[in-house]
Amino acid sequence: xxxxxxxxxxxxxxxxxxxxxxxxxxxxxxxxxxxxxxxxxxxxxxxxxxxxxxxxxxxxxxxxxxxxxxxxxxxxxxxxxxxxxxxxxxxxxxxxxxxxxxxxxxxxxxxxxxxxx
Amino acid sequence: xxxxxxxxxxxxxxxxxxxxxxxxxxxxxxxxxxxxxxxxxxxxxxxxxxxxxxxxxxxxxxxxxxxxxxxxxxxxxxxxxxxxxxxxxxxxxxxxxxxxxxxxxxxxxxxxxxxxxxxxxxxxxxxxxxxxxxxxxxxxxxxx
Numbered sequence: 001x002x003x004x005x006x007x008x009x010x011x012x013x014x015x016x017x018x019x020x021x022x023x024x025x026x027x028x029x030x031x032x033x034x035x036x037x038x039x040x041x042x043x044x045x046x047x048x049x050x051x052x053x054x055x056x057x058x059x060x061x062x063x064x065x066x067x068x069x070x071x072x073x074x075x076x077x078x079x080x081x082x083x084x085x086x087x088x089x090x091x092x093x094x095x096x097x098x099x100x101x102x103x104x105x106x107x108x109x110x111x112x113x114x115x116x117x
Numbered sequence: 118x119x120x121x122x123x124x125x126x127x128x129x130x131x132x133x134x135x136x137x138x139x140x141x142x143x144x145x146x147x148x149x150x151x152x153x154x155x156x157x158x159x160x161x162x163x164x165x166x167x168x169x170x171x172x173x174x175x176x177x178x179x180x181x182x183x184x185x186x187x188x189x190x191x192x193x194x195x196x197x198x199x200x201x202x203x204x205x206x207x208x209x210x211x212x213x214x215x216x217x218x219x220x221x222x223x224x225x226x227x228x229x230x231x232x233x234x235x236x237x238x239x240x241x242x243x244x245x246x247x248x249x250x251x252x253x254x255x256x257x258x259x260x261x
Contacts, residue, residue: 016256023252024118024126024186027245031130031189033238034137035166041185061180081241092248099255106259 009105011056016098018048021062023091030084036075040067040083118182120256124249126188129169130242133191137164138235140194141228148223151211159221161197166190197222 025041032038043062070078111117140162150159169188199222207216 020120020123020252021118021182021186023120023249024123024182027123027127027249028186028188030241030245031126031133032166032168032187033241034134034234035168035189038168043182062182064181064185081237085241085244088245088248092252095252096255099258102259 004109007056009102011052012098012102012105014052014056015049016095016102018045018052018062019091019095019098023088023095025064026084026087026091029079030088033077033079033081033084036077038077038079040070040079041065042067042087118186120249120253123186124246124253126186127242127245127249129188129190131239131246133164133166133189134235134239134242136191136194137166138232138239140164141232141235144221144223145225145228145232147221148225148228150221151209151218158201158219159223161199161221161223163195163197164191165193165195167192 022043022045025043029038029040029042041064043064048062067078070080070083072078141164144161147159153159166189169190171184171187201219202222203217204220205216206212206218209218212218
């Protein structure tokens with residue numbers, strides 16, 4: 001057993017990975033906003049986080065699917081400007097949350113090393 | 118999918134949108150051009166966007182995320198097939214034997230709308246870049 005327990009940092013690392021992956025999907029959707037026939041892609045973020053919490057070790061990577069029930073334009077593209085803009089802000093905040101928690105965790109370990117100071 | 122490749126992806130989208138804006142502007146500028154080096158009136162151009170092939174960047178494509186995070190590129194700039202507009206103007210130096218001048222089939226309103234759409238998409242991509250950048254800066258915060 002290691003002297004310093006880093007389970008929580010490891011979990012947070014996976015969380016940050018997940019968030020930046022989703023951010024990539026959103027950036028991809030945005031860059032294809034004018035590509036005829038492109039379909040919006042996304043992951044079920046809640047479900048992926050739950051999967052992560054249950055078994056952080058064995059995650060096969062998030063499942064990506066096409067998003068349904070979006071308004072489709074005549075050229076077959078269904079990227080929604082508002083949806084992607086909103087999700088962009090959302091993932092950014094989620095990422096920030098993850099970073100804050102990592103900092104907090106490191107701070108705690110540091111405090112233990114420094115005899116509670 | 119690391120944040121720097123995402124930055125790259127949005128950067129390519131900016132290039133594509135700018136190219137689209139350039140072509141639209143050229144169409145607008147040449148709305149009345151009757152002479153070109155190739156002969157005949159100017160022909161309206163279209164930009165074709167295409168999604169990048171999977172694994173276009175980053176190399177390995179094992180995860181669903183890497184297969185689905187795709188950028189965009191301009192696959193071709195093609196000429197419009199619409200025949201030129203004939204306008205009766207016998208005094209024009211480029212008028213044909215029956216007095217008709219061939220003008221490019223360009224509708225300035227249509228081009229303006231296209232230009233606005235390109236600008237909007239460009240802005241949204243810039244927002245995505247700003248978001249990615251701030252995420253990178255935030256992860257540097259861990260070091261402090």
